[in-house]
Amino acid sequence: MLKSLLSRSLIAGLALSILAPVFAEARTYRMFDPSSRKMVTVDTSKNRKSGRTVAKEFHRTIVAFATPEAPGTVIIDSATRHLYFVLPGDMAIRFGVGVGRDGFRWSGTVRVGRKAEWPTWTPPTDMIKRQPELVKYAGGMAGGPANPLGARALYLYDGNRDTMYRIHGTNEPWSIGQNVSSGCLRMVNEDVTELHALVETGAKVIVY
Numbered sequence: 001m002l003k004s005l006l007s008r009s010l011i012a013g014l015a016l017s018i019l020a021p022v023f024a025e026a027r028t029y030r031m032f033d034p035s036s037r038k039m040v041t042v043d044t045s046k047n048r049k050s051g052r053t054v055a056k057e058f059h060r061t062i063v064a065f066a067t068p069e070a071p072g073t074v075i076i077d078s079a080t081r082h083l084y085f086v087l088p089g090d091m092a093i094r095f096g097v098g099v100g101r102d103g104f105r106w107s108g109t110v111r112v113g114r115k116a117e118w119p120t121w122t123p124p125t126d127m128i129k130r131q132p133e134l135v136k137y138a139g140g141m142a143g144g145p146a147n148p149l150g151a152r153a154l155y156l157y158d159g160n161r162d163t164m165y166r167i168h169g170t171n172e173p174w175s176i177g178q179n180v181s182s183g184c185l186r187m188v189n190e191d192v193t194e195l196h197a198l199v200e201t202g203a204k205v206i207v208y
Contacts, residue, residue: 058096113157
């Protein structure tokens with residue numbers, strides 16, 4: 001089914017949209033804020049560290065990618081900070097990601113247990129211990145432009161167990177291509193929205 005959906009014509013269509021510059025230099029964009037139920041303007045320059053922008057190598061693009069894994073598989077190369085969505089014909093959509101900082105990187109094979117739009121963020125207990133100021137969100141932070149999980153989230157499971165790791169959006173686009181997280185994989189909101197639409201629940205996710 002997936003192979004028929006990801007036909008050559010669809011891949012060509014994806015290429016036209018993917019190769020367009022979408023976030024590298026943009027400082028503002030419009031998005032729907034589910035908390036206020038209104039369209040809002042997000043100024044990414046307020047979240048960008050001085051002098052740091054997203055390098056071109058982390059823009060999404062279609063690349064040659066030979067792998068024995070089936071189309072629809074997600075493969076993350078933590079060393080290069082790239083995520084690959086496998087397409088038919090030894091091709092893949094490559095995205096830039098932010099990965100775990102020292103002491104928080106991990107590897108393994110998991111699956112997409114569920115997906116969410118504008119997800120609620122609940123900091124883990126260990127994170128609250130490290131950052132006590134987050135205790136105010138112990139009951140959850142509603143989805144929206146200020147939410148650290150961004151516009152979409154893919155929840156990674158080991159069998160039926162939630163690993164507590166996610167592939168998610170971010171309100172800090174400057175962090176893409178960096179080792180910054182507590183183990184989750186970050187993407188710019190435009191990219192994670194596309195990945196959320198493409199990936200099926202249950203899909204294999206391999207993290208190197």
